[in-house]
Amino acid sequence: MFDLLIKGGTLPDGTVSDIAIAGDRIAATGRVEGDASEVIDATGDLVSPPFVDPHFHMDATLSYGLPRVNASGTLLEGISLWGELREIATVDEMIARALTYCDWAASMGLLAIRTHVDTTPDHLRGVEAMLEVKRRVAGYIDLQLVAFPQDGLYRTATGRANVLRALDMGVDVVGGIPHFERTMEEGAESLRDLCRVAAERALRIDIHCDETDDPMSRHVETLAREVTRHGLGSRAAGSHLTSMHSMDNYYVSKLLPLIAESGMTAIPNPLINITLQGRHDTYPKRRGLTRVKEMQAHGITVGWGQDCVLDPWYSLGTADMLDVAFMGLHVAQMTHPEEMARCFRMVTEDNARIMGLEGYGLKNGDFASLVILDAGNPTEALRLRAERLAVVSKGKVIARHNRNDTCLSLAGRPESVRRRHEGPER
Numbered sequence: 001m002f003d004l005l006i007k008g009g010t011l012p013d014g015t016v017s018d019i020a021i022a023g024d025r026i027a028a029t030g031r032v033e034g035d036a037s038e039v040i041d042a043t044g045d046l047v048s049p050p051f052v053d054p055h056f057h058m059d060a061t062l063s064y065g066l067p068r069v070n071a072s073g074t075l076l077e078g079i080s081l082w083g084e085l086r087e088i089a090t091v092d093e094m095i096a097r098a099l100t101y102c103d104w105a106a107s108m109g110l111l112a113i114r115t116h117v118d119t120t121p122d123h124l125r126g127v128e129a130m131l132e133v134k135r136r137v138a139g140y141i142d143l144q145l146v147a148f149p150q151d152g153l154y155r156t157a158t159g160r161a162n163v164l165r166a167l168d169m170g171v172d173v174v175g176g177i178p179h180f181e182r183t184m185e186e187g188a189e190s191l192r193d194l195c196r197v198a199a200e201r202a203l204r205i206d207i208h209c210d211e212t213d214d215p216m217s218r219h220v221e222t223l224a225r226e227v228t229r230h231g232l233g234s235r236a237a238g239s240h241l242t243s244m245h246s247m248d249n250y251y252v253s254k255l256l257p258l259i260a261e262s263g264m265t266a267i268p269n270p271l272i273n274i275t276l277q278g279r280h281d282t283y284p285k286r287r288g289l290t291r292v293k294e295m296q297a298h299g300i301t302v303g304w305g306q307d308c309v310l311d312p313w314y315s316l317g318t319a320d321m322l323d324v325a326f327m328g329l330h331v332a333q334m335t336h337p338e339e340m341a342r343c344f345r346m347v348t349e350d351n352a353r354i355m356g357l358e359g360y361g362l363k364n365g366d367f368a369s370l371v372i373l374d375a376g377n378p379t380e381a382l383r384l385r386a387e388r389l390a391v392v393s394k395g396k397v398i399a400r401h402n403r404n405d406t407c408l409s410l411a412g413r414p415e416s417v418r419r420r421h422e423g424p425e426r
């Protein structure tokens with residue numbers, strides 16, 4: 001007797017399989033006989049492991065327009081606006097906004113999120129708020145927190161001390177922002193310092209690295225070297241890496257093998273990178289995205305991150321990782337069928353590897369967390385940004401949507417034209 005049986009779904013690799021769930025784990029796959037307390041018919045639908053977002057800022061989310069909108073649309077005005085907002089936002093306000101976002105995420109099948117939390121202010125209210133959010137959503141979302149010195153590790157008097165305080169409070173991952181330090185040398189020193197901290201504390205590290213159009217911003221080189229020196233491997237990630245789009249090709253031909261040798265992973269954030277980068281250009285105007293396909297060709301794990309939803313840096317967003325992958329597919333020109341399928345894996349399997357999630361997948365014994373999509377395969381899910389028909393987190397159905405308001409696509413497949421957000425009960 002199973003608790004939940006999902007019948008006849010199509011897995012991302014095209015296999016048709018039942019999935020039987022007992023407690024919080026997958027108990028059987030393939031053709032499953034037996035009774036269950038609840039049965040969901042997923043015939044013709046895509047059944048995928050849940051979406052994963054390895055790069056987000058939950059302390060700032062859903063604050064768009066506070067204290068006013070970002071008029072220039074630049075990264076630097078966003079940082080400045082956030083600097084004002086973090087001083088007036090209360091812990092309760094940040095918790096409330098983050099919990100609303102987690103409802104949206106859960107309803108979209110996004111069940112694991114790595115969020116950077118700003119450790120710049122000495123009050124550390126954002127850290128306090130996000131630790132509480134992590135505790136409250138633990139039953140249905142895996143939240144990983146990064147101690148992120150938004151204004152630089154060395155640019156403020158207490159920048160370094162506050163990162164360590166946040167880690168002592170229970171934040172999971174070491175963060176940094178070398179391109180925002182005062183000098184290139186101080187940026188490089190911040191990486192040597194932070195990688196040492198990560199190694200000594202046996203923590204993961206995720207660096208906002210070279211989020212600039214300046215091709216001479218080469219901190220990723222130092223990051224890769226320090227990751228290799230300390231043997232951090234895939235426990236280390238470089239986020240954004242946008243300057244690589246404008247680096248000299250000869251230099252990149254040396255850089256990519258160094259990144260691959262280190263084993264570190266990469267997290268571009270296409271919605272934000274295409275929006276914020278290239279703002280100083282006239283024409284030709286740069287796309288702002290790092291070298292995704294080239295890194296993958298070197299065996300480097302690359303995932304798509306979302307970064308922002310309705311905050312000082314980005315005025316849109318729905319917690320839908322299919323939107324993120326859809327934008328990434330376009331900007332990186334990943335239009336071959338294998339590349340489109342890869343884009344889906346980037347917001348599922350590859351992101352799970354980046355976050356180091358245990359028990360992620362659809363095998364026997366994995367956590368019974370999955371999403372049923374109104375699509376026949378991953379590429380169709382991307383094309384339609386398909387409806388999430390049901391979301392299961394650790395054995396519990398936490399969201400359901402109707403196959404509503406449909407029209408016929410050219411292929412004759414019902415195509416959802418509206419999506420709603422319905423969060424789980426806490």
Ligand code: FE2
Binds near residue numbers: 055
């Ligand atoms: Fe970020």
